[in-house]
Amino acid sequence: xxxGLMMNTWITASIVAVIAGxxxxxxxxxxxxxxxxxxxxxxxAGAAGASLLGINVIWGLLVFAxxxxxxxxxxxxxxxxxxxxxxxxxxxxxxxxxxxxLGALFVSMGSQYAEETYADLFGEVFGISQGEVLPxxxxxxxxxxAIAVAFRPLMLTSALPEVAEARGVSTRRADLYFLVxxxxxxxxxxxxxxxxxxxxxMIGPAAxxxxxxxxxxxxxxxxxxxxxxxxxxxxxxxxxxxxPLGFFVGTIGAAFYLIGQAARAVAPHRAVAG
Amino acid sequence: xxxxxxxxIGVRLGGRQVLSDVTFSLEKGDFTGIIGPNGAGKTTLxxxxxxxxxxSGGRMLVDGEPLHRKTLRNKNRAAIGYVPQxxxxxxxxxxxxxxxxxxxxxxxxxxxxxxxxxxxxxVDAALADVGADGYADARVGELSGGEQQRVLVAxxxxxxxxxxxxxxxLANLDLRSEQExxxxxxxxxxxxxxxxxxxxxxxxPLLAVMDRIVYVANGQAASGPTDEVVTSEGxxxxxxxxxxxxxVHGRVLxxxxxx
Amino acid sequence: xHYLFEPxxxxxxxxxxxxxxxxxxxxxxxxxxxxxVLRGQSFAGHSLADVATTGGAxxxxxxxxxxxxxxxxxxxxxxxxxxxxxxxxxxxxxxxGVVLGxxxxxxxxxxxxxxxxxxxxxxxxxxxxxxxxxxxxDTVPALxxxxxxxxxxxxxxxxxxxxxxxxxxxxxxxxxxxxLVGIAYLAALAVSVxxxxxxxxAVLSTALLIGPSATALRITKTPARAMAxxxxxxxxxxxxxxxxxxxxxxxxxxxxxxPVSFFVVALVLIGYLLSYVRPRAKxxxxxxxxxxxCSPA
Numbered sequence: 001x002x003x004g005l006m007m008n009t010w011i012t013a014s015i016v017a018v019i020a021g022x023x024x025x026x027x028x029x030x031x032x033x034x035x036x037x038x039x040x041x042x043x044x045a046g047a048a049g050a051s052l053l054g055i056n057v058i059w060g061l062l063v064f065a066x067x068x069x070x071x072x073x074x075x076x077x078x079x080x081x082x083x084x085x086x087x088x089x090x091x092x093x094x095x096x097x098x099x100x101x102l103g104a105l106f107v108s109m110g111s112q113y114a115e116e117t118y119a120d121l122f123g124e125v126f127g128i129s130q131g132e133v134l135p136x137x138x139x140x141x142x143x144x145x146a147i148a149v150a151f152r153p154l155m156l157t158s159a160l161p162e163v164a165e166a167r168g169v170s171t172r173r174a175d176l177y178f179l180v181x182x183x184x185x186x187x188x189x190x191x192x193x194x195x196x197x198x199x200x201x202m203i204g205p206a207a208x209x210x211x212x213x214x215x216x217x218x219x220x221x222x223x224x225x226x227x228x229x230x231x232x233x234x235x236x237x238x239x240x241x242x243x244p245l246g247f248f249v250g251t252i253g254a255a256f257y258l259i260g261q262a263a264r265a266v267a268p269h270r271a272v273a274g
Numbered sequence: 275x276x277x278x279x280x281x282x283i284g285v286r287l288g289g290r291q292v293l294s295d296v297t298f299s300l301e302k303g304d305f306t307g308i309i310g311p312n313g314a315g316k317t318t319l320x321x322x323x324x325x326x327x328x329x330s331g332g333r334m335l336v337d338g339e340p341l342h343r344k345t346l347r348n349k350n351r352a353a354i355g356y357v358p359q360x361x362x363x364x365x366x367x368x369x370x371x372x373x374x375x376x377x378x379x380x381x382x383x384x385x386x387x388x389x390x391x392x393x394x395x396x397v398d399a400a401l402a403d404v405g406a407d408g409y410a411d412a413r414v415g416e417l418s419g420g421e422q423q424r425v426l427v428a429x430x431x432x433x434x435x436x437x438x439x440x441x442x443x444l445a446n447l448d449l450r451s452e453q454e455x456x457x458x459x460x461x462x463x464x465x466x467x468x469x470x471x472x473x474x475x476x477x478x479p480l481l482a483v484m485d486r487i488v489y490v491a492n493g494q495a496a497s498g499p500t501d502e503v504v505t506s507e508g509x510x511x512x513x514x515x516x517x518x519x520x521x522v523h524g525r526v527l528x529x530x531x532x533x
Numbered sequence: 534x535h536y537l538f539e540p541x542x543x544x545x546x547x548x549x550x551x552x553x554x555x556x557x558x559x560x561x562x563x564x565x566x567x568x569x570v571l572r573g574q575s576f577a578g579h580s581l582a583d584v585a586t587t588g589g590a591x592x593x594x595x596x597x598x599x600x601x602x603x604x605x606x607x608x609x610x611x612x613x614x615x616x617x618x619x620x621x622x623x624x625x626x627x628x629x630g631v632v633l634g635x636x637x638x639x640x641x642x643x644x645x646x647x648x649x650x651x652x653x654x655x656x657x658x659x660x661x662x663x664x665x666x667x668x669x670x671d672t673v674p675a676l677x678x679x680x681x682x683x684x685x686x687x688x689x690x691x692x693x694x695x696x697x698x699x700x701x702x703x704x705x706x707x708x709x710x711x712x713l714v715g716i717a718y719l720a721a722l723a724v725s726v727x728x729x730x731x732x733x734x735a736v737l738s739t740a741l742l743i744g745p746s747a748t749a750l751r752i753t754k755t756p757a758r759a760m761a762x763x764x765x766x767x768x769x770x771x772x773x774x775x776x777x778x779x780x781x782x783x784x785x786x787x788x789x790x791x792p793v794s795f796f797v798v799a800l801v802l803i804g805y806l807l808s809y810v811r812p813r814a815k816x817x818x819x820x821x822x823x824x825x826x827c828s829p830a
Contacts (some may be wrong), residue, residue, distance in 0.1 A: 029367060033630045034576045089575040090747040094802050096579070097740040101798030104662040104737070108792050121661070122641035151386050156377050159369060159414075160429070162358040162441075166324045167382045196583075197641070200634025207627045210368040214413040217386075219368035244645045250638020257631045264366075366627075 008133050009235060015140040016192050017201065017231040019185045021209075021224030022147050024202030026178060028210065030158045034089055035072055035179060037199045038096030040186040042068030044195035045103035047120050052106045058135055061187035064099065069179035071095050073172075122194040122246035136188045143185045146177075154178060155216060197246035201227055204253025208260030226256050275338045277302050277436055277469050278323070282332035285318055291493060292318050296332070298488050298497035302436065303467040305460060309477045310490035316473035319490065320441055323471075324356055337436075355435030357426045359442050365415040371425045372397050372410045378429035400428040403466070404458050420451025424458065431462070438462065440472035444479060452479050459483065477504070478525050504528075542779055550673060551665045551732075551775050551793070557680035558732045559741060559767035561725045564760045565687055566746030566767075568718060571756070572698045577614055579739040580629045581719075582726045584610040584636040586735040589660040590643035594650065598672055599660060603730045604679070607723030610636070614719060663734035663794045665775070676728060683724040686717055694718055695756055732771070733794035741767050744801030751808040770800040 027036040043065040050060025072092050103120075147154075157164045157174040164171055189198040205226035209219045234248035276299035285293040293315045300306050308316045321327045323334065325341070334341045336353060355378075363369065375397045401407045406424040409417060414425060423443060430438055438459070444452050460483035463470045474480060477487065477500070487504065488497040491512045496503050504526055509517040516531040542548055569578045588606025589599040614629065644660065659667075668676070687694065697704040697711050704711050722742075729738030745766035749759040774796035781791040 028627055031626065033626045034579075037579075037630065037633075089573065090570060090743055090805075093575045093579055093739050093743050094747070094805055097737050097744075097798050098802050100662075100736050101740070101792075101795045104734070104792045105795040108790075108795075118641075118644065122637075122644075148386060149384050152377070152380065152383055155369075155373075156382060159361055159363055159367065159374060160358060160377065160426075161362055163356050163429070164382065165326055166354075166356045169382045194641075196637045197634065199630065200638065203627060203630045204634060207366075207631060210366055214368050214370045214373075214411075216368050216373055244638075244641040247638040247642040247645075250634040250636070250641070254631050254635035254638075257627075 006239070008130060010232075012133055012136050012192055013231045013235055014228060015137055016189045016198075017227040018224050019140050019143050020189065020198065020201040021205050021227035022144060022220065023182050023185045024204075024206035024227070025209065025220045025223040026147070026154055026158070027182065027202055028206040029155075030175075030178065032178070032182075033203055034092045034096075035069075036182065036202045038072060038092045038099070039065055039068050039179070039183050040190060040195040040198040041096050041103070042099040042183070043187050043190040043198075044120050045099040045101075045106065046187070047190055048103045048106035052109055057191065058187065061190055062184070064102075065183035065187040066180055068095055068099055069183035070176070073176040073179045118244075120190055120194060121196050122244050132191070136192075139184055139188045143181055143188075146181045146184070150174070150177060150181075194246045197249045200246075200250045200253040201230060204257045205230060208256040211257075211260035211264040230256060276300060276335075277304075277337060278471070279335040279338075280323075280332065281335070283319075283322060283329045283334065284331035285315070285322060285327060286330040287318065287327075291330075293322075293490070293493050293495070294331075296488075296490075296495040298486075298495065300437075300469055300471065300486065302469055303463055304485045305463045305470045305480075305483050306472075306486050306488060307477055307480045307484045308471065308473040308488045308490060309480075310473075310475065310495075312475055314490045315493060316475075316490055317441060319488075319495075320439060320471075320473055323439060324354065353436040355430030355433060355438045357423075357430045357438065357440040357443060359445060360419075361414065361422060361426070363415050365413070367413070367415050369414050370411050371406060371414050371417065371421075371428075372401065374414050374425050375400050375428045375432055378432040396432055397428075400432040401425075403431060403462070404428045405454075418451070419446050420448070420454060423447065423451070423455055427455075427458065427462075431468075435468065437469045437471060440470070442473050442475075444474050444476075456480060456483055481524070481526065500526075542776065545779070547666045547668075548775065548779055550668055550670065552772060554668055554673065554676050554728075555665060555732055555771040555775055556768055557677050558725075558728045559745075559771040560764040561680040561683050562729050562738070562741040563745045563749075563764035563767035564684060565718075565722055565725045566742040566744075567750065567756060567760045567763050568687070568694055568698055569722065569742060570746050570750055571695070575739075575743050576626055577629055578722060578726070578742050580633045581607055581610050581614070581723060582730065582735050582738045582742075583633050583640075585723070585726050585730050585738075586660060587636040587640040587643065588727075589730060589735055590640040590647065593660060594643045594647035598669075599664075600672060600676065600727060600731050603727035603735060604724065606636075607727050608720055611719035611723045612716070659734070660730075661734050661736045662792055663730070663732050663737065665732045665793050666778075668731065676731065679724050680728055683721040683728075686721045690714060690717060691757075733797050737794045737798055740798040740801045741771070744798075744805050745770065748801075748805045748808045751805075766804055767801075770797050770804065774800055 024036065027033060043061045046060035046062070046064025047057050049064065050057045072095050153164070153169050153174055157169060157171045161171045186198050206223040208226055209222035213219050213222060230249060230252045233252055234245050237248045238245040279299040281297055283293065283296040284291065296319065308319060310316050318327060322329050361374070376393060379393065379396065398407065398410070401410050404424040404427050406421065406428055409421060414422065417425065427438070443455060447455065456479055459470050459472070462468050463483070477484070481500065484500055486498060487500045488495050489503050489509070489512060491509070492514055494512055496508055496512055504519055506517060506519045509519055509528055518529045518531060520527045520529060569575060585603040585607040588602035588604070590602070591606070592599045592602025613632070693704070693709055693714055696707070697709060697714050701711050725742065726738050729741050733741065746759065746763040748766060749763035753759045753762050774793050777796045778791055778793040784791070
């Protein structure tokens with residue numbers, strides 16, 4: 001399981017998990033779980049399109065993922081009232097579906113085999129070449145740095161948008177910034193975990209983490225740790241059974257979430273100052 | 275010199291003149307209430323002061339210096355601490371009360387903000403000032419409305435503002451929490467010499483602490499000591515139809531006459 | 534008109550079936566979608582569709598017609614979602630998302646195992662993106678009947694459904710069993726999603742559910758009119774999509790044909806974007822699930 005070829009898999013998947021954990025933390029915090037679902041699907045369309053055109057898949061991924069993010073950000077409107085969210089949902093849903101539709105088109109037009117389509121949607125970690133590890137690592141570092149740098153403004157705009165505006169921190173810009181970072185993060189992961197399952201990796205661990213702790217820094221770290229655990233377990237199990245990686249990611253992610261919910265129900269709720 | 279001066283401020287929104295010729299000023303340590311019925315323009319007025327809306331006319335001065343919307347980051351803006359009505363969160367959000375307050379120090383700066391003893395002391399002090407130190411480590415989404423409100427006040431306080439601006443702080447509180455927050459705010463105004471400016475649709479809970487009132491109705495405002503502004507003649511002039519002001523058991527009631 | 538209606542279009546059996554099923558799908562989705570958008574449940578609707586994918590994949594695995602798989606999974610998921618309840622919007626979204634992820638993971642597994650078993654490779658595509666041109670004749674009555682039943686249920690409950698969508702508390706005060714109405718609605722939604730899944734694929738069914746209704750709600754003034762416009766819009770998009778898909782056989786790359794689902798989704802989105810060109814009509818009240826902040830002036 002730890003042979004040379006598989007090392008690429010372990011390394012890549014770990015990078016993906018770290019980024020998914022960090023991005024997912026904020027996606028869950030800001031209630032942008034739907035966008036977390038839509039943007040990877042955009043990446044899928046991009047991968048299919050790039051495959052059709054015969055260019056390096058990563059360009060297709062980036063262009064479509066970032067394009068989708070910008071579209072969601074622009075059309076979604078500003079502000080965080082319930083009405084805006086409703087409209088936001090509709091736009092995100094339509095964008096998501098359009099991406100998939102485009103993906104369907106590209107796949108049908110191209111000579112992509114069914115296995116490749118399946119892999120883009122559900123994940124296929126095994127067989128990542130050396131050449132692919134570097135771009136993924138590079139994108140990973142960029143995404144991680146982007147989140148670290150914007151940690152405080154993102155927290156502020158999530159919890160106190162009006163105050164942020166009064167201080168000159170544009171919530172609109174913060175939204176767009178975060179969506180683009182999410183696009184960057186997901187364009188790395190579609191080849192590895194699959195568009196439909198990247199979502200699980202972002203949401204499950206992050207939701208579990210925040211159920212367990214109220215400290216933001218700890219929740220972020222825990223989110224990453226749980227994502228790593230999910231991915232490692234999934235790779236090991238997938239290797240043994242030959243079953244798709246996406247299945248394990250989805251199931252284990254859900255399991256961690258349930259554990260988090262259970263822990264919360266059992267633990268006392270109000271901590272008194274020490 | 276007055277801390278904040280509004281001179282002939284007018285606001286036009288969506289083709290409608292929402293506010294015209296609003297003029298008042300307040301001094302350091304004043305407790306001012308912006309009172310008026312729903313839809314009168316109270317929140318609009320607050321948003322103008324915060325720089326979120328551009329006034330269509332008039333001017334605004336903080337500490338004698340004019341304030342423009344464009345200069346959002348100038349130091350006079352920083353002198354105003356804003357307390358929104360509530361947090362946009364759900365119960366599970368991983369933020370403790372002290373984290374929210376900590377964001378008040380430097381939430382707009384980039385990066386992580388590493389914990390330091392100095393920061394922790396400042397946060398503790400702010401929480402103590404509002405009486406929220408008992409739940410500093412609690413998840414903010416689980417606090418009651420009144421408790422959250424105090425945390426929000428502490429958040430605004432920690433950056434040492436000269437003026438504390440609150441948007442309808444009493445709107446969703448039960449009677450006891452209402453009284454508690456008014457007491458906290460009154461203490462801040464008197465003991466820490468922070469000016470307090472808040473909006474409300476009922477002035478009665480504030481009568482004991484309010485130094486002056488800005489009564490907004492019909493797109494216009496009248497300001498001054500409560501007893502001078504809230505009279506039958508004064509309110510009738512504002513509303514444009516006859517209003518009787520009645521004082522009963524220490525409460526003030528406005529009664530519109532039947533035409 | 535020669536190039537729009539290519540030769541053989543109307544005499545083709547599969548095309549006629551597609552047009553019929555497409556019509557049922559579009560009208561059902563269009564009407565039910567209006568309530569979905571009003572209730573702010575676009576994400577739930579989409580999640581339901583994705584969970585239906587699992588059912589379709591499962592049906593494929595055991596050799597059943599995919600529609601039954603979609604339907605079973607859809608109804609089960611609807612029941613679970615109603616059970617989880619409507620409080621705490623973000624908490625609900627996260628829970629829905631996690632269930633969704635697990636369901637998709639299971640779908641991945643079923644598709645994989647099914648491919649091993651039957652040695653066919655196109656199943657992923659049809660489950661996810663629809664198979665409207667290859668619907669077998671004997672399933673047509675079942676499809677049409679399901680759609681009609683779902684529409685009848687919604688028609689019966691229309692006023693009550695509207696009330697509970699806009700203000701559940703008010704409905705409860707009037708003695709309406711909000712829970713039951715919610716369940717009935719979600720069941721109808723599951724049927725609608727399953728139908729759409731057969732036509733344009735589970736993953737894309739959201740387009741027909743949300744697109745025409747969101748567009749209609751932007752340009753009409755009453756829910757009733759919105760439902761009519763939505764059904765009509767969905768119908769137009771679906772029929773035009775079928776026609777174009779048939780025509781595309783003659784477009785590059787030749788002899789291949791573009792998928793119907795792509796056309797339908799694209800047309801639906803174009804319709805939605807066009808609604809932004811006109812100024813908005815007075816808005817129909819939306820469900821205040823998270824409490825709209827009514828700040829004075």
